[in-house]
Amino acid sequence: MNYIITTEQLTKKYKNFTSVNDVSLHIRKGSIYGFIGPNGAGKSTTMKMLLGLTVPTNGSFTIDGKHFPDDRLVILKEIGSFIESPSFYANLTGRENLDIIRRILRLSKSSVEDALELVGLTEFGDRLAKKYSLGMKQRLGLAGALLGRPPILILDEPTNGLDPSGIHEIRNLVKSLLNLYDCTILISSHMLSEIELIADDIGILNHGRLLFEGSLDDLRQNALQSGFAADNLEDVFLSMVEKDNTARKQRAKL
Numbered sequence: 001m002n003y004i005i006t007t008e009q010l011t012k013k014y015k016n017f018t019s020v021n022d023v024s025l026h027i028r029k030g031s032i033y034g035f036i037g038p039n040g041a042g043k044s045t046t047m048k049m050l051l052g053l054t055v056p057t058n059g060s061f062t063i064d065g066k067h068f069p070d071d072r073l074v075i076l077k078e079i080g081s082f083i084e085s086p087s088f089y090a091n092l093t094g095r096e097n098l099d100i101i102r103r104i105l106r107l108s109k110s111s112v113e114d115a116l117e118l119v120g121l122t123e124f125g126d127r128l129a130k131k132y133s134l135g136m137k138q139r140l141g142l143a144g145a146l147l148g149r150p151p152i153l154i155l156d157e158p159t160n161g162l163d164p165s166g167i168h169e170i171r172n173l174v175k176s177l178l179n180l181y182d183c184t185i186l187i188s189s190h191m192l193s194e195i196e197l198i199a200d201d202i203g204i205l206n207h208g209r210l211l212f213e214g215s216l217d218d219l220r221q222n223a224l225q226s227g228f229a230a231d232n233l234e235d236v237f238l239s240m241v242e243k244d245n246t247a248r249k250q251r252a253k254l
């Protein structure tokens with residue numbers, strides 16, 4: 001299998017609290033990998049480790065054949081990211097905000113127009129960022145991640161706070177990226193139903209531990225075996241989390 005990102009027993013501890021616990025991910029090149037988990041499961045922390053924003057306590061990872069930490073800077077050049085709600089200069093236009101990132105990344109001027117076009121913001125490029133709707137701000141954040149068309153995109157809850165039509169729009173946009181250029185996307189959400197329409201593979205995280213990793217078909221099989229309807233994967237996800245929470249409580253009592 002051609003994996004572009006693999007993590008091996010990736011772990012992050014804050015004092016005596018383990019935020020990410022022995023997580024081994026396998027992300028296929030050219031796929032959309034949905035990283036699912038309830039609030040506080042450790043999704044953002046895992047993504048931050050992949051981006052070198054926080055240092056793993058244990059474990060390691062490889063991205064496109066390069067190893068962390070030795071190849072940290074080379075790795076970063078290959079990744080576009082959207083972590084939590086991105087912030088912008090409110091009194092600059094969308095286009096000007098992107099131009100700042102472009103200069104830092106030393107990309108060509110045309111990359112800004114290209115990114116605006118990819119996210120459908122070309123006609124609003126000269127509007128001040130503070131006048132953007134939430135959906136437009138999320139699009140601008142995605143445009144920032146897409147500058148220079150990086151081969152890997154790490155998107156942390158890009159639909160956070162959006163209404164159903166905004167979620168639908170961003171979902172279609174993310175899906176369309178694979179057709180527009182050759183990339184691999186790691187995208188997180190706390191709702192499986194938001195991701196299952198676009199993801200090829202799923203990783204389910206709870207309290208820092210990976211409960212499931214596999215294709216959507218694997219998850220459907222898992223659903224059937226556990227007595228769930230294969231077309232209601234959200235229930236399967238919630239039941240996995242609940243079962244894990246109950247087991248954790250029982251272990252804590254011993």
Ligand SMILES: Nc1ncnc2c1ncn2[C@@H]1O[C@H](COP(=O)(O)OP(=O)(O)OP(=O)(O)O)[C@@H](O)[C@H]1O
Binds near residue numbers: 017040
């Ligand atoms: N700097 C930090 N110091 C201490 N604990 C932290 C720190 N950063 C994160 N945590 C804890 O690690 C756990 C995982 O947090 P994380 O933000 O990775 O979860 P998440 O799955 O992204 O959640 P959400 O969906 O709410 O964003 C949480 O309990 C959080 O409080």
